[in-house]
Amino acid sequence: MSAAVEIAPGVRHYPAYLDRAGQEALRDEIRAVFAAAPLFVPRMPRTGKPFSVRMSNCGPLGWVSDEKGYRYQATHPETGAPWPPMPARLLAVWAALAPGAPPPEACLINLYDATARMALHQDRDEEELSAPIVSLSLGDTALFRVGGPTRGGPTRSFRLASGDAMTLGGPGRLAFHGIDRIYAGGSTLLAEGGRINLTMRRVSKA
Ligand code: MD3
Ligand code: FE
Numbered sequence: 001m002s003a004a005v006e007i008a009p010g011v012r013h014y015p016a017y018l019d020r021a022g023q024e025a026l027r028d029e030i031r032a033v034f035a036a037a038p039l040f041v042p043r044m045p046r047t048g049k050p051f052s053v054r055m056s057n058c059g060p061l062g063w064v065s066d067e068k069g070y071r072y073q074a075t076h077p078e079t080g081a082p083w084p085p086m087p088a089r090l091l092a093v094w095a096a097l098a099p100g101a102p103p104p105e106a107c108l109i110n111l112y113d114a115t116a117r118m119a120l121h122q123d124r125d126e127e128e129l130s131a132p133i134v135s136l137s138l139g140d141t142a143l144f145r146v147g148g149p150t151r152g153g154p155t156r157s158f159r160l161a162s163g164d165a166m167t168l169g170g171p172g173r174l175a176f177h178g179i180d181r182i183y184a185g186g187s188t189l190l191a192e193g194g195r196i197n198l199t200m201r202r203v204s205k206a
Helices: 020-036 088-097
Strands: 006-008 010-013 056-060 060-065 069-073 108-110 118-123 133-139 141-148 154-159 165-168 178-184 195-201
Touching: 006 154, 020 056, 020 088, 020 108, 020 133, 020 195, 056 060, 069 108, 088 133, 088 165, 088 195, 141 195
Parallel strands: none
Antiparallel strands: 006 010, 010 165, 056 108, 060 069, 108 195, 118 178, 133 165, 133 195, 141 154, 141 178
C-alpha cells in the first residue's frame, strides 16, 4: 500500500502498491491465465500491422484488435474459448482503488519484451466511460507518457515500476497515453524478463 501521486487531473499513481509477495502471487495467477488463454499478437485495424506487445485477457470480456477493428468480446480470438475468470486478487484491487464503481468486466493483460512499445492512444472502446481504469504493472520498469484529452497537447513522462498501480478516472479517463520504452533487466520478478501490465475496465453501462 502507498500514497497516491496525482500526475494529472484524474491520473493517480500509487508507487509500490503491491509488495513483493503480492507481486509474486499475482504473477503466478497471470501465468495460469496465459495457460488457459494463450498470448496473442493483436493487429491494427485495416492494415493488419502487428502490435509489438502480446496480449491476453481475463474476466467476462476481453479486448481484441484485428483487421476488423478494436472490440470487446467474450471469447479468445484464436481458441474461441471464454476468457478465464478475473482472479479475486484483482477484484480486491479494483474495490480498493475504484470504490463505488461497478465491477470490472475485462482485464486486458499486455506483455512487453525489451523492444515493445505502445503508441500514444486513448482508451475509448468502453461504453461506460464514467468508471475508471485501474492498472497494475509487474516486472521491468516502463517509461510511461500521459497527456490530455487531445492528441498533440503537452505530455508528461514518468516511470512505472513493478508493483505500481494507477487509476485513470474523471478528467483523466480519456487522456492520451503510451509506453515509450522498457528498461530491461531491472526486475527479477519475471524469469524471462519483460513487463506485464494489467488494466481492469468496466465496459458496459452499469
Ligand atoms: C491513462 N496500457 O492497455 S497502463 C492499455 O502500460 C494501456 O501497458 C499501458 O495503455 C501499459 O490500454 C498503460 C496505464 C494506463 C491505462 C489506461 C489509461 C493509463 C491511462 C487511460 C487513460 C489515461
Ligand atoms: Fe491504454
